[in-house]
Amino acid sequence: MTAPDISVVTAAYNSADYIERALESVRRQTMDEARIEHVVVDDGSTDETVELVESFESPSVRLVENEENSGNGTVACNRGIERARGEYVTVLDSDDEFLPSLLQRSCGILEHNEKIDFVYPDYYERFPDGTRKTVETGENIMNTVKVGTVHRTDRLREFGSYxxxxxxxxxxxxxxxxxxxxxGYHVPDPLFVYYRRPDSQTADEGRVEAGKRELREKYGEDVRTREYRF
Known part of the structure; x- marks a missing residue:
């Protein structure tokens, strides 16, 4: 079997209400489907997530099941990265969606420039009331989210993943x-949609502040304003 060019990793836990949107967004990519694999790691779901993934008609989908919930989506995500067969890898959360050109454009940049280690685009942030805004990530990678950043798989593993x-x-x-x-290479166009949900991690202000404090303790108080030139 020929290895895919890129692996999309989705960690899913009780995602039956929205995972089809994520699956469909990978299926409708402008890149040839034969060049893509979509590794879905079900993290012990108790709803119909597994049945929905198994019934989804796409040869690119590979289901990996954890019998018990890990309690940490990063653990499930890393398991998917371990299973990835593509030269490149990216993460798609189960409640988000890629726009059609994300994989083709990002892979093209990496294929034609060996000095680039990762690619990250702008994106749309969608709110529960249906409104959305464009997030311009620019040169500050702290404006990104995990979704949609395309890595060289070997390099990501070299750094221990997440x-x-x-x-x-x-x-x-x-x-x-x-x-x-x-x-890194910044693509100045929105290439995915990031959905804000009321029960998401970023809706917990206490957890967000704790996360920021962790980063400041590890990287310094100026972590948010550091300048990196790409």
């Missing part, structure tokens, strides 16, 4: 990248 002990494991990883001199 640290499940960190609340904001995505920023911890990128700060480790940048402190080690890795180079």
């Amino acid at each position: 640290d499940p002990e960190m609340i904001f494991a995505e920023y911890d990883l990128l700060l480790r990248y940048l402190d080690a001199g890795l180079d």
